[in-house]
Amino acid sequence: MKIFRTEQVKYIDAYTIQNEPIASIDLMERAAHALFGWFRNRFHNNRKVIIFCGPGNNGGDGLALARMLLNVGYNVHTYYLSSKSYSEDFNTNLVRLKEASSSIYMINSPKDFPKIEPDDIIVDALFGSGLSRPIEGLAADLISSINSSNALVVAIDIPSGLFGEENSVPNSNPVVRASYCLSLQFPKIAFFMSENEEYVKDWRTLPIGLHPDAIEQTPSPYFYTTLSDISTNLLNQSKFAHKGSFGHVLIMAGSYSMMGAACLCSKASIRSGVGLATLYIPKCGYEIAQTAVPEALALTDSNDTHLTNYPDLNKFSAICVGPGMGQDTETASMIRSLIKNSTKPLVIDADGLNLISKNIDLLQELKAPAILTPHPGEFDRLFGKSSSSWEQLQKAISMAQRYGVIIVLKGAYTRVVLPNGEVHFNSTGNSGMATGGSGDVLSGVIAGLLARGLEPKDAAIIGVFVHGLAGDLAADDFGKVSLCATDILNYICKAFQHLTKK
Ligand SMILES: NC(=O)C1=CN([C@@H]2O[C@H](COP(=O)(O)OP(=O)(O)OC[C@H]3O[C@@H](n4cnc5c(N)ncnc54)[C@H](O)[C@@H]3O)[C@@H](O)[C@H]2O)[C@@H](O)CC1
Ligand SMILES: Nc1ncnc2c1ncn2[C@@H]1O[C@H](COP(=O)(O)OP(=O)(O)O)[C@@H](O)[C@H]1O
Ligand SMILES: [K+]
Structure with missing residues (x-):
């Protein structure tokens, strides 16, 4: 809307008065x-x-x-x-x-x-x-x-x-x-x-x-995303589809003590309909990934505790980088190289953003479309503090335009800010989602949709809407107080059902 x-x-x-x-x-x-x-x-x-x-x-x-x-x-x-x-x-x-x-x-x-x-x-x-x-x-x-x-x-x-x-x-x-x-x-x-x-x-x-x-x-650059704005034919499944039809996502995430983020993110991408998911993780995460996410392929970095490199990107249709990744200097050089070399669309979240905030002009070297998913703290680290939400929004608009990226500024009424200056406020979600790991689920949903072939704009807007809807449906059953990221993950299916049945 x-x-x-x-x-x-x-x-x-006035127009209505004159022309009705x-x-x-x-x-x-x-x-x-x-x-x-x-x-x-x-x-x-x-x-x-x-x-x-x-x-x-x-x-x-x-x-x-x-x-x-x-x-x-x-x-x-x-x-x-x-x-x-x-x-x-x-x-x-x-x-x-x-x-x-x-x-x-x-x-x-x-x-x-x-x-x-x-x-x-x-x-x-x-x-x-x-x-x-x-x-x-x-x-x-x-x-x-x-x-x-x-x-x-x-x-x-x-x-x-x-x-x-x-x-x-x-x-x-x-x-x-x-x-x-x-x-x-x-x-x-x-x-x-x-x-x-x-x-x-x-x-x-x-x-x-x-x-x-x-x-x-x-004309207006401002929109409010409600159920009727979601174009569900983007989620159609052909009768003759095979797993190759729905893309292959690469999730680069996790480090020693933060493998949960990698698991939540990759599971969320799978629940969002991607054909194949590969998790790229440090060695310490191999058994965890294979056990916790049996649907995903697991590839390991040469390092035990954190990521230092990335695999051949050719076979992937989209990449998500950052959840639970830590901020080691070797990981920082990996992400610099990834940004300069990836021609595949990227979702950059969490520590991926924290590392970029140390050298923001890296964003000028992006070769591929990118969706950044900062919470307000990460946003401030990237682009500096703002004195009000209004000023923060205006800054998000100018940064999305300057770097040609999509910025998903998370929180109540998550704002999806596009490189053309449009702002799409999201209508779903609740304060029960303010809990560790729910952002990892969001980046997985967006990356899954991106890998399926949705345009970055649609992947971001629909991903944010579905994630919030999953949180709302889960809160209906469990309440906001106890809601956790796994609940949001488990309700992604219901959220997609809700959309595709409308
Ligand atoms: N045809 C229309 O334009 C429609 C307008 N509608 C209603 O009309 C409202 C807008 O009406 P108006 O444009 O008359 O504006 P308002 O009724 O909001 O107020 C304007 C009046 O308040 C005074 N004023 C403004 N700021 C002030 C301040 N700080 N201290 C003291 N006085 C102040 C102005 O001098 C003016 O007299 C909408 O919010 C809506 O409720 C609805 O009836 C729908 C149709
Ligand atoms: N009050 C709220 N209302 C609606 N959604 C919220 C609220 N608080 C948090 N969320 C959502 O929960 C997610 C939290 O993400 P994030 O802060 O990155 O969590 P984490 O880093 O723990 O994964 C975002 O999608 C955000 O929009
Ligand atoms: K009033």
Whole structure:
């Protein structure tokens, strides 16, 4: 799903109004209907609802929602900020609401704030995508009052005070801490930034029928990968397929005490449908590999404890290098040579990345497409620290462009950043996956898909999605607390089944 910056959504709204065509007030009514439907399904009408409205169309949405809730028997109290001016649709909805309710109050000073009980439901319709500066004064005091209550807060479109994309300038201006955020049509990029977790605990999008032509024609480098975005014909299996049809992956991984990473990674590649997997490991890992991964071929380096060389690359269709590999100087020279000489696509993970971070311009010598899979710590080691997730994302975009590589920046909403500057935020995965070895499983999945013949972009996007989905399905059965990398591995099959059955 393509997602947009705030000013682009404004354009798509305006295009819809002009070309559907639909009157602005009717589009607001449609949005309010979507909000109302969600609200009614979620909350019984025995709880008091307090709706806080700002002077713009976000406030207008709040007023329209208030009217709809009143019509079906909710106990609704509506408060709106005093302002020099209000949007036209706000004014229309205020008149409509006044016909239905007498519990409408203007807020002129903190004395007008209502007392909020813990059982009340607050609707935050103060500011949406029209926020133009950090909030101060009366509105800021109101937000502090909302945040200090123990009531549940439902934010319309975006928690008031939060900007749609960049919120990196630390400021003391308050932002509503929403329990739920109902974002109209598209998620906001700000939802994917870890700093905003306290404001956006749970969010969902509500479709409001924005014009498909505007969505298609408005260019954006940002995407959100959901099930419907995964092209499953890339995973088709011909009836006459043989193991040679699905590629041969080389997994260069492991060292003394870290053979588990090599096993997890190679097993994950096999579960991702590769025809053949060869594990290239130091001698100490031979029996472990042969026993733990009977499906893989095992080739050993001349060294006992760490990798110092690589095998003839001709017969392989893709290579994964790095999991559990250690950072010996001999391993460092091996990876330098691999990068300069491999014409086969590479997945570079873990210690592979740590070794490259000592000489980042090595990336300029790549002959083949490469997918780098850093977690945030590895990313900082490679490209330097960033002061916020937003800055880190912008850095990932410029580094992917500079070196012509795909960067898979891992974590919640893993970002797959392409050399053309596109960013694909992933929708699957959960915090139970923050456990040792889960990254090794991911690099195996991506390498398996790459070896099967998927384009690097597809291997990265689908691999990340499947890995997260496997983690979600495993968490459904085992819970997040106990989830371990082997569980993710064991649920890769279910994740692929889920995709290919869709
Ligand atoms: N036709 C449309 O454009 C639609 C808009 N919708 C709603 O409209 C919202 C956007 O509406 P608007 O563009 O009117 O903007 P907002 O309602 O977000 O706020 C704009 C108003 O707040 C003031 N303001 C901005 N920053 C402020 C600050 N820091 N302190 C004090 N005042 C501040 C502005 O001067 C303006 O009066 C969306 O978030 C969504 O909720 C929906 O009804 C769907 C359709
Ligand atoms: N909070 C989270 N939400 C979703 N996915 C997560 C979360 N934390 C970690 N993950 C995923 O788990 C994996 C962890 O990888 P990594 O940190 O490299 O682990 P390891 O080095 O132990 O193998 C990544 O795919 C990451 O996206
Ligand atoms: K809001």
